[in-house]
Amino acid sequence: MWRTRIAGAVLLAGAVTGLAAGPAQAQEYRYWSFWQGKGSSWAYATEGPATMRPADGAVAGFRFAVSADSAAAGKPRTAAGFDAICHGTPAKDGRKRVGIVIDFGTATDAPGGERPPKPRTQCAQVAEDASAGEALAAVARPLRYDSRALLCAIAGYPEAGCAEQVEGAKEPASSAAPSSGAAADGRDAGGGGDASGAGAGGPSAGLVGGVAAVVVLGAAAVWQARRRRG
Template identity: 40%
Template sequence: MTAKWTKRLVLTFLAGLLFAGTAATTAQAEDGYRFWGYYQYSGGQWAFAQKGSEVVVPADGSVEGWRYAVGGVKPRVPRAAGDFATICGATPAEAGKKRVALVIDPGTPADSPSGEAPPPATGTCVVTDPKATGARILAAVKPVRIEKGLTCGIGGYPAKGCGDPVKDIKVPASDEQVKLEIGPAVGSTATPSPAAVPTNSNQAPTADDDSGTPWTGIIIAALVVALLAGGGLVLSRRRSGS
């Protein structure tokens, strides 16, 4: 096992202890971090991932979640339910692939670094290889900024910083739920059904529309025939004269 791999596992383990509420705390004001948390949705609720996204291999029908927030002992989960049917229901299953619903919640303005506005929370259905990890699924949807083995930015947010410590954090007792913006499926090779062609249009033909008759081609052909005929007539008269 390489030193880089070991470092990632240690950081993931420590983050899990801190943000899942199992770390020891003091009676003083709580300190925390501003970071992207990694979650899985099961049994109607979000749970902080106990392993890093680079080793987790979600099963078909799973729901993955990422949430940016200032967190301490209490985990700050995505503010939308991980409804697989809502996110992936319109995406057909494909042989040899899996469908995973991905929720990305950049959090609230209060969580964001100074001067940055969080984009809307999104839901995306990812159709991918059965062995794809959580990290690959995330990277298929948004560009990911990695620093020191940690996921520091998703889709360009935030533009800088990574797991920055925050003193005397004020975590709300609960977060207001938000509605996801559902984007198009990623990785699907299914071809959408062609748009229906109207068979009884009530639109009247315009002045330039003669019911589809190719008048331009007919006129050109007639001119060519006339020119050829005229040339033949001239040639015939010359021969007669000689």
């Protein structure tokens, strides 16, 4: 009997995982994602550029792409090397240097009628307490936002649109779309890396997996307790 219930729990966990992952796979959005340099590689940012305050010598990356959720977002294609970006910018007292990498994405990801500029790197020299968003604003204007203070364009790209669902996606766009969350001028657009509050494009694999594990392990614990009593 208890073995039957455990098997049922396993099936339920699988169903939870499948149902939760489905919408994220069905919807794809075009948006700016936000990254932190880790040596020469990239890690998805854990908070938005409006609240993250990088130290002197840090590198912040922004990538424009189409993806279903933050876990699938493309990384900047330029290495996150601070020395290569800021070697020509001498240090100054009371200021910090932040390497900025901007990857405008591919022609495939570009909105209709637009062509992405070439990737670029710049060294932002800003106040010691400046956010990553303020560092971006120092080197990549004009920036464009929507009514939610969501970062829609960097250096004028793209000309229109903001984290919109791409054509052909199966589900209607909703507030669950990945956000570029990059209120780069200091306005808080939400937390997270989808260049801001990313990850909003669907439940994270870790969360779904955790739910599944709780269901299965809980059922196993009950079965073991019954077995000891027997």
